[in-house]
Amino acid sequence: MTLVLIGLFITIIGVEPDLLSLDRSPVVGFVQIGVWSTGLAILLLGATLTVRVVRNSRPNSLRSEVGVRLIATGYVFAVAASFADFLGIGSHTLPTIYFGPVQVIGLALSVLTSLLGLILYWPSRARRVEHAPSPAAASASAD
Numbered sequence: 001m002t003l004v005l006i007g008l009f010i011t012i013i014g015v016e017p018d019l020l021s022l023d024r025s026p027v028v029g030f031v032q033i034g035v036w037s038t039g040l041a042i043l044l045l046g047a048t049l050t051v052r053v054v055r056n057s058r059p060n061s062l063r064s065e066v067g068v069r070l071i072a073t074g075y076v077f078a079v080a081a082s083f084a085d086f087l088g089i090g091s092h093t094l095p096t097i098y099f100g101p102v103q104v105i106g107l108a109l110s111v112l113t114s115l116l117g118l119i120l121y122w123p124s125r126a127r128r129v130e131h132a133p134s135p136a137a138a139s140a141s142a143d
Contacts, residue, residue: 003046010039028099033082040111044075047118055123063120070117074110081106 014036017023025032048071055064084090084106085097092098 001050004043007039007043007046011036011043014039030086037079037082040078041075044071044114051118051121058123067117067120071114074114074117078107078110081110
């Protein structure tokens with residue numbers, strides 16, 4: 001849980017650096033995107049490890065395997081959406097980088113995908129197993 005809080009703090013600093021008077025540019029830059037991507041990675045790693053502890057060595061089901069992959073896929077898409085202009089897949093070129101509304105939507109949907117993965121990774125309730133009466137108890141009730 002400490003990793004989740006540290007990751008959340010770093011992500012918030014990356015998204016809004018002016019909270020700590022760290023905003024040095026009027027635009028969203030490479031370093032700022034790198035900071036919130038790193039914070040998101042730490043946050044998702046901490047959340048995944050926390051759920052892994054909650055799972056308590058239960059065998060992985062198909063649902064949990066899909067959840068882990070959704071967490072990773074959501075993070076990859078979040079980084080790709082954040083760095084879209086720098087990677088050349090965005091709509092703006094390098095001199096005029098602009099973190100636009102399409103990138104914000106991509107980042108939000110990616111984080112929601114990772115959250116869905118965490119929900120799927122969370123262990124489902126254990127099925128209640130009805131135990132048959134033991135042979136000793138069955139013979140004692142017959143007498």
